[in-house]
Amino acid sequence: MAKKFVIIGNWKMNKTPAEAKKFMTEFKKLHTASKDKIAANMKFGIGAPSVDLAEVKAGKLSSSFIIAAQNMHFAENGAFTGELSAEMIKSVGANAVIIGHSERRAMFGETDETVNKKTIMALKKGLLPIVCVGETLEEFELKETKKVVKRQLAAALMGLSHEDVAKVIIAYEPIWAIGTGKTATSSQAEVVCKYIRSLTSEKTIIQYGGSVKPENIAELLEQPNIDGALVGGASVDPKSFLKLLTLNK
Numbered sequence: 001m002a003k004k005f006v007i008i009g010n011w012k013m014n015k016t017p018a019e020a021k022k023f024m025t026e027f028k029k030l031h032t033a034s035k036d037k038i039a040a041n042m043k044f045g046i047g048a049p050s051v052d053l054a055e056v057k058a059g060k061l062s063s064s065f066i067i068a069a070q071n072m073h074f075a076e077n078g079a080f081t082g083e084l085s086a087e088m089i090k091s092v093g094a095n096a097v098i099i100g101h102s103e104r105r106a107m108f109g110e111t112d113e114t115v116n117k118k119t120i121m122a123l124k125k126g127l128l129p130i131v132c133v134g135e136t137l138e139e140f141e142l143k144e145t146k147k148v149v150k151r152q153l154a155a156a157l158m159g160l161s162h163e164d165v166a167k168v169i170i171a172y173e174p175i176w177a178i179g180t181g182k183t184a185t186s187s188q189a190e191v192v193c194k195y196i197r198s199l200t201s202e203k204t205i206i207q208y209g210g211s212v213k214p215e216n217i218a219e220l221l222e223q224p225n226i227d228g229a230l231v232g233g234a235s236v237d238p239k240s241f242l243k244l245l246t247l248n249k
């Protein structure tokens with residue numbers, strides 16, 4: 001069976017709805033022109049600010065297009081000022097949600113425990129959870145990558161059945177490689193993704209993230225345990241995003 005690939009853009013806090021609409025229009029044109037360069041087993045989508053989700057949905061290219069929110073609360077509803085629930089993000093078009101991104105862990109108090117609760121809620125609501133794990137530069141230098149990733153994964157997936165683990169996307173994002181231009185080498189990324197495979201399921205989609213660009217995507221995706229990428233900087237421009245999907249062809 002051919003490997004499935006999943007590439008998801010993470011716009012982070014970029015683009016107003018008008019800008020999201022412009023992106024989707026331009027991306028659609030580019031996609032139509034180079035459709036034959038994108039592998040049939042390539043799934044893709046965008047992680048957008050919540051206010052942009054409706055525009056991303058309006059411009060989506062197919063029913064398999066992944067429309068991800070970048071966060072959500074783990075409760076059904078309640079007194080959580082400023083938060084959004086799973087039902088809310090679904091109502092404006094999301095079919096997926098990024099959970100536990102390192103920026104949320106470092107700056108907004110996301111913990112292993114909240115990542116677990118959010119993952120459980122996403123699955124309950126039929127949203128595809130994209131769970132991020134990864135070590136800091138200090139942990140990397142202390143050779144603690146596997147230890148950290150194991151702890152984060154065990155916590156994130158606690159209480160999930162093997163069947164549910166197969167439904168989650170795990171994005172391995174070494175923090176030292178995010179937005180820094182320093183990509184883990186494909187063999188470094190493969191070692192950790194292989195380890196993640198041993199802790200999850202044969203069917204779990206495992207992405208690499210951290211300074212993925214059109215120039216390095218093909219080499220990363222050639223690795224046996226890297227099934228795709230979560231891409232920040234190189235996903236905000238439609239031309240660059242398309243080049244990721246064609247593996248820079």
Ligand code: PGA
Binds near residue numbers: 010173209212231233
């Ligand atoms: P980057 O971000 O591609 O800009 O390094 C990746 C991410 O944070 O998901």
